[in-house]
Amino acid sequence: MLRAIDRERFHVIPVGITRDGAYVLEDDDPDKFALNAERLPEVVDNGTRIIWPDSARSRELRVRHADGTEQLLGDVDVVFPILHGRFGEDGTIQGFLELLDLPYVGAGLLMSAIGMDKHTTKSILKAADVPVVPWVTVTGPDLVRDPDLWSRRIRSLGLPVFVKPARAGSSVGVSKVSDWSELDAALETAFAEDGTVLVEQAVVGREVECGVLQGRDGQPPRVSVAGEIVITGRDFYDFDAKYLGAPGIDLVCPADLGPGELAEMQRIAARAFEAVGGEGLSRVDFFFTGTDFYVNEVNTMPGFTPISMFPTCWIASGMSYEDLISELIDLALVA
Secondary structure, eight states, X not given: OTTTSOTTTOOOOOEEEOTTOOEEEOOOOGGGGOOOSSSOOOOOOOSOEEEOOSSTTOOEXXXXXXXXXXXXXXXXXXBOOOOOSTTTSSSHHHHHHHHHTOOBSSOOHHHHHHHHOHHHHHHHHHHTTOOBOOEEEEEHHHHHHOXXXXXXXXXXXXXXXXXXXXXXXXXXXXXXESSGGGHHHHHHHHHTTOSEEXXXXXXXXXXXXXXXXXXXXXXXXEEEEEEEEEESSSSSOOHHHHHHOOSSEEEESSOOOOHHHHHHHHHHHHHHHHHTTOOSEEEEEEEEOSSOEEEEEEESSOXXXXXXXXXXXXXXXXXXXXXXXXXXXXXXXXX
């Protein structure tokens, strides 16, 4: 994104967050954060500290350098919280920006919180008549209180199943269970990420996705062409495949769908987007059996890497990467 953003329109102030939660002023260097399969980029503490506006009356951003001196960075027009997972995609940072009255790209607090919680998302989509895959949600105390009951509920889904943390992203903590002997280990992996876990029935079919953008001036959401994840040598589309280009996964865009199939998928994607809040953007993920589409997830801040499906689908729909970023910023500014 640092490389693609329109520098004639936007002055970028990169803010990084360290593992300890410090906001630091980063270098405006796209190469510094390029994905590397050997070592993922990391924000290190360089001694600077971002000083956010001291009230909603100001949009003044400052930085305190390691030597104690302060520098004015300018007034913030809009924040692009290009963050995944807890604290970045779950409404936490959105609530922080709301308190400061700073415009920001993407879903608001409520939509972000809904989209981050897989159980809540599925429940809302089901209530909106959006087809979803059958699932069971379970907590650690549930399993302790009545293990036989929860075992029966989970096993009623049949094999194989996917076990996922309820509130995590990028396929972290996700396992595919093809034999019930693997269930306990999969639950342990998921519970390491979150106290609530989903067990989902596996669907035999194609994995297809599309991007959704909020409509302008009260118009309906805009939906991209579809992309397809073709799995040839992995159990599923995991973290390494999503971010590191690991082998065994091919991303095809546009997907080979008939005009009627694509129109139905786009209709369901728009309905799902509006059901969870309809703000900013999302990537809607589906399983397609050949006759039916099932929504798997609604991602409120999808991946923006060069191998990510969201920008790829919009580029295939006729929008450049640069224009996509500009459109998202413009949507935030007029909200």
